[in-house]
Amino acid sequence: xxxxxxxxxxxxxxKGGIPIINCxxxxxxxxxxxxxxxxxxxxxxxxxxxxxxxxxxxEGRFTISFNKSAKQFSLHIMDxxxxxxxxxxxxxxxxxxxxxxxxxxxxxxxxILP
Amino acid sequence: xxxxxxxxxxxxxxxxxxxxxxxxxxMDHENMFWYRQDPGLGLRLIYFSYxxxxxxxxDIPEGYSVSREKKERFSLILESxxxxxxxxxxxxxxxxxGGYTFGSGTRLTVV
Numbered sequence: 622x623x624x625x626x627x628x629x630x631x632x633x634x635x636k637g638g639i640p641i642i643n644c645x646x647x648x649x650x651x652x653x654x655x656x657x658x659x660x661x662x663x664x665x666x667x668x669x670x671x672x673x674x675x676x677x678x679x680e681g682r683f684t685i686s687f688n689k690s691a692k693q694f695s696l697h698i699m700d701x702x703x704x705x706x707x708x709x710x711x712x713x714x715x716x717x718x719x720x721x722x723x724x725x726x727x728x729x730x731x732x733i734l735p
Numbered sequence: 736x737x738x739x740x741x742x743x744x745x746x747x748x749x750x751x752x753x754x755x756x757x758x759x760x761x762m763d764h765e766n767m768f769w770y771r772q773d774p775g776l777g778l779r780l781i782y783f784s785y786x787x788x789x790x791x792x793x794d795i796p797e798g799y800s801v802s803r804e805k806k807e808r809f810s811l812i813l814e815s816x817x818x819x820x821x822x823x824x825x826x827x828x829x830x831x832x833g834g835y836t837f838g839s840g841t842r843l844t845v846v
Contacts, residue, residue, distance in 0.1 A: 630775070655834050657835075657837075662839070662840075663839055663840070664739070664825050664827070664837030664838050664839050664840050665778070665825070665835075665837050666836075666837065667834040667835070667836075670834060710777065710778065722768075722780065722783065723834075723835060725777055725778045726777065727775070727776065727777035728777045728778075
């Protein structure tokens with residue numbers, strides 16, 4: 622119940638296309654859903670995050686769509702560029718106690734073809 | 736910007752050696768974490784700490800220990816390195832329920 626399931630494991634998209642990465646969770650107590658972006662040789666960095674009181678959040682070319690009833694959320698990258706090639710992790714956490722850790726999905730390796 | 740610094744980018748150690756991985760953060764964050772990252776397995780939590788001298792086991796603590804003597808420093812210790820501990824090790828810190836800030840990682844090879 623603590624898992625966050627992420628798909629696909631890898632994704633190849635032509636430049637300008639819209640890659641979509643999907644995540645699903647079981648624990649309805651989760652109330653914070655961040656996405657992390659990791660370039661080769663670097664640690665993951667917080668990209669964008671959403672809370673379940675909204676269905677969509679946009680930051681530049683990155684959009685999170687959130688479906689609370691289905692317990693699913695997804696990342697869309699508009700007008701994708703080769704520089705977006707990276708590994709993306711979805712995640713979830715719950716509660717206001719400091720021992721509520723972030724649970725990560727297993728990651729999606731995205732490659733944008735030039 | 737919050738900075739999390741891991742002392743080594745690459746490390747090669749021999750089987751049986753005691754290995755220390757150091758992590759320092761400069762933004763007075765209470766929470767610090769150690770993860771290992773392996774292809775296909777994502778990020779797996781080894782140990783975490785919410786305060787000085789405090790530690791909690793994560794999902795895969797076997798073969799590891801940690802030390803947090805000062806708020807800004809969190810060390811991961813491999814008591815007797817084995818080849819199955821060859822991996823990328825990532826340190827992270829956070830304040831309260833904020834997002835995590837990760838270091839650049841240490842790629843450890845045990846031969």
